[in-house]
Amino acid sequence: SHYKLTYFNLRGRGEIIRYLFAYSGIKYEDYRIEWADWSSIKPTIPFGKVPILEIDGVIIHQSLAIARYLAKENGVAGKTPLEQALVDAIVDTIDDFMSMLPWAEKDHDVKQRVFDDLLTNTAPGLLQDLEKFLGNKNWLVGESVTWADFYWDVCSTTLLSLKSDLEDSNPNIWVLKRRVQALPAIAAWIQQRPKTIL
Numbered sequence: 001s002h003y004k005l006t007y008f009n010l011r012g013r014g015e016i017i018r019y020l021f022a023y024s025g026i027k028y029e030d031y032r033i034e035w036a037d038w039s040s041i042k043p044t045i046p047f048g049k050v051p052i053l054e055i056d057g058v059i060i061h062q063s064l065a066i067a068r069y070l071a072k073e074n075g076v077a078g079k080t081p082l083e084q085a086l087v088d089a090i091v092d093t094i095d096d097f098m099s100m101l102p103w104a105e106k107d108h109d110v111k112q113r114v115f116d117d118l119l120t121n122t123a124p125g126l127l128q129d130l131e132k133f134l135g136n137k138n139w140l141v142g143e144s145v146t147w148a149d150f151y152w153d154v155c156s157t158t159l160l161s162l163k164s165d166l167e168d169s170n171p172n173i174w175v176l177k178r179r180v181q182a183l184p185a186i187a188a189w190i191q192q193r194p195k196t197i198l
């Protein structure tokens, strides 16, 4: 099959999909839209939002739906429907927090204040809950890596870039982060990917 990922030159909502392609070893086109081209590309996209993944001409939108599809195709979605539900619950929990951040806020003062408030007052509770859920396991769900572990690495990279001292507590979730980054295919991708702030 021919795969084409369309997103911006950002990790953002596209990076989980790039991790799954890296892990699966499947070749794909990593098309990064120039901001200048976005207004002409946007009307051609079914729901006007990216990322989208085109698979042999079929367009899938919504980053987590795309990621879940690739995870199922590549054996990292959870081994049973029950495990898959736990994986989805963790992904949605992490995504709920990331989506609370006012990324599109135009007023920089408001944006900075709300980011700081959420990162200072809400993020610690999320991290404590993830630490408790992980316990002394190697992976968040089941006996082997799933895309919930990938999503934790993807999102925690951005969280640390926004507030580095989040790494000062809840040790095991940071051990998990390093475990994901040590997977050869993921390590290779992180080394070779375009370096962007977000």
Ligand SMILES: Nc1c(S(=O)(=O)O)cc(Nc2ccc(S(N)(=O)=O)cc2)c2c1C(=O)c1ccccc1C2=O
Binding pocket: 010, 011, 012, 013, 049, 095, 098, 099, 103, 104, 155, 158, 198
């Ligand atoms: N980096 C970003 C950026 S941006 O760089 O500031 O553009 C934006 C962003 N959302 C977003 C929100 C509203 C709009 S709209 N339709 O224009 O109003 C567009 C994008 C996210 C991220 C993430 O990194 C991210 C990571 C993980 C989960 C969700 C998001 C995430 O939602």
